[in-house]
Amino acid sequence: MAPSKRKAYLLKDGETLFHFIGQNEKIRSETSVLYTANPTNFKAVPDEVYDDDQAVAIFMAIAQAAKSDEDATRIEIHAKYHTFYDQIRILTTAIFPKEFIEALSNIVAEPKISIQGTYKMLFYNTRKEDLEQIDDVAYDFSISDIELKEEHTYENFEGGIPMSDYYIKNGYSNSILNYSVILEWQDFSLDVENTQLSVLEKLFTDKPFVDCCIVASNGVEFKCHRNILSAHSDVLHVMLTSSGFTESETSTIKLEEMSEEGVRNLVSHMYGRELNLEKMKEKVAIELLRAAHMYNILPLETAMLRMLCLKPPNWFTMDNALTLYFFTVHVDRHQNLTEKMQSILKRNSQQLRTATAYKDLMEKQPKEAAELLMNLLELEASGKDNDVICKS
Numbered sequence: 292m293a294p295s296k297r298k299a300y301l302l303k304d305g306e307t308l309f310h311f312i313g314q315n316e317k318i319r320s321e322t323s324v325l326y327t328a329n330p331t332n333f334k335a336v337p338d339e340v341y342d343d344d345q346a347v348a349i350f351m352a353i354a355q356a357a358k359s360d361e362d363a364t365r366i367e368i369h370a371k372y373h374t375f376y377d378q379i380r381i382l383t384t385a386i387f388p389k390e391f392i393e394a395l396s397n398i399v400a401e402p403k404i405s406i407q408g409t410y411k412m413l414f415y416n417t418r419k420e421d422l423e424q425i426d427d428v429a430y431d432f433s434i435s436d437i438e439l440k441e442e443h444t445y446e447n448f449e450g451g452i453p454m455s456d457y458y459i460k461n462g463y464s465n466s467i468l469n470y471s472v473i474l475e476w477q478d479f480s481l482d483v484e485n486t487q488l489s490v491l492e493k494l495f496t497d498k499p500f501v502d503c504c505i506v507a508s509n510g511v512e513f514k515c516h517r518n519i520l521s522a523h524s525d526v527l528h529v530m531l532t533s534s535g536f537t538e539s540e541t542s543t544i545k546l547e548e549m550s551e552e553g554v555r556n557l558v559s560h561m562y563g564r565e566l567n568l569e570k571m572k573e574k575v576a577i578e579l580l581r582a583a584h585m586y587n588i589l590p591l592e593t594a595m596l597r598m599l600c601l602k603p604p605n606w607f608t609m610d611n612a613l614t615l616y617f618f619t620v621h622v623d624r625h626q627n628l629t630e631k632m633q634s635i636l637k638r639n640s641q642q643l644r645t646a647t648a649y650k651d652l653m654e655k656q657p658k659e660a661a662e663l664l665m666n667l668l669e670l671e672a673s674g675k676d677n678d679v680i681c682k683s
Contacts, residue, residue: 295478297341299349300334301404302326302472308422309410309454311370311379312463318379320370325406326472328356328364328391336473343565344590345398347597349474352394354627363388366406366437366472368448370464379455379464381448385437392439399476404437408470410450412457415465422465432468494519495562503531503542507554515558517542523561524586546582553578560591568598573611581618584625599628604635609646612636617659 302325311320330353335341356364366385373380385404395402409429413422432450437443458464493499494516501514521528530538538544546554553575556566560579568576576595583592599615607615616632619625636643 297478298336298473298475301474302332303334306469309466318372322367322369324367326366328353330354347593348398356391381451383434383445386442401477403475405473406434410466410468413465491563506545507551508547511551513558524588526586549578609642
């Protein structure tokens with residue numbers, strides 16, 4: 292069965308100026324950057340079908356690249372005179388860090404990048420001392436098959452003849468480019484995945500041969516299959532199969548800190564059901580993040596991290612912001628969320644002092660409370676607001 296081609300926007304509706312001037316071998320071209328890593332620009336293409344876990348993983352790979360060095364991941368263009376052909380060539384240089392290449396290649400098959408858009412020619416109005424459009428004509432351009440290599444230059448800019456002609460006639464070329472940067476990959480999994488999901492749905496709804504259960508804090512039991520839980524979590528696998536664990540003897544996993552709604556969402560995820568993240572309550576989201584981390588359910592942990600990172604600051608109560616801060620502060624891969632919570636606590640320091648969770652912390656863990664106050668004071672003194680990658 293032939294794979295399906297998938298695509299998503301790395302950047303939608305970008306805009307940049309492109310300028311070069313001079314005479315042939317003496318041409319001077321300013322480098323125009325078309326793309327740098329920014330996870331908030333990663334968008335779905337309408338009518339495309341995605342694997343949500345895969346999309347989240349791509350988002351996190353871009354976020355990590357942006358956090359390491361946004362400019363280290365970039366695509367740029369410049370003009371060069373080709374002596375043999377006596378022509379102006381527009382060159383595209385793509386630079387990707389090794390870590391980004393490896394991360395993306397482990398998520399999707401045969402990833403490539405293309406750029407599509409239009410441009411309009413500009414001239415310099417000496418009277419107004421500004422650039423203006425020559426006319427309303429928009430020329431199509433495209434750059435295709437950009438591969439994920441650490442650094443590579445391409446001569447595949449299609450549609451640049453009007454730029455070159457104008458340069459030959461006037462000795463310079465100015466244009467404004469409007470474009471989108473598109474990530475494309477081969478999807479070998481969708482049909483198989485749909486079959487798997489239909490089987491999981493039957494197991495979830497009909498519950499044939501259930502052999503264990505998960506119990507919520509209110510005592511409600513959720514019947515499950517050991518093999519499903521074990522496939523999602525190596526921690527649950529050990530608990531259910533190793534001697535010396537109560538769970539292996541009773542076939543019961545008690546999640547005393549998770550609500551009924553939280554456990555229902557956890558079980559739904561492990562049976563392949565899509566979670567309604569938009570309507571999910573704050574408390575349930577935090578429960579799922581903690582459970583996913585505790586039981587090493589990486590796709591769910593990644594999905595909850597992304598969801599919480601993208602929520603606006605006013606979505607969080609002070610109690611829950613404080614809870615999230617102390618839960619994530621010692622987990623390296625949660626650093627973005629830690630910084631978001633720290634930023635929220637800093638901006639609402641007066642409310643923090645009256646929060647129930649903070650009062651409990653002062654009584655039970657005064658050292659941690661003091662460390663938090665010191666961190667907030669240092670953050671305030673530095674003038675930084677750490678809500679960078681986790682933009683709302």
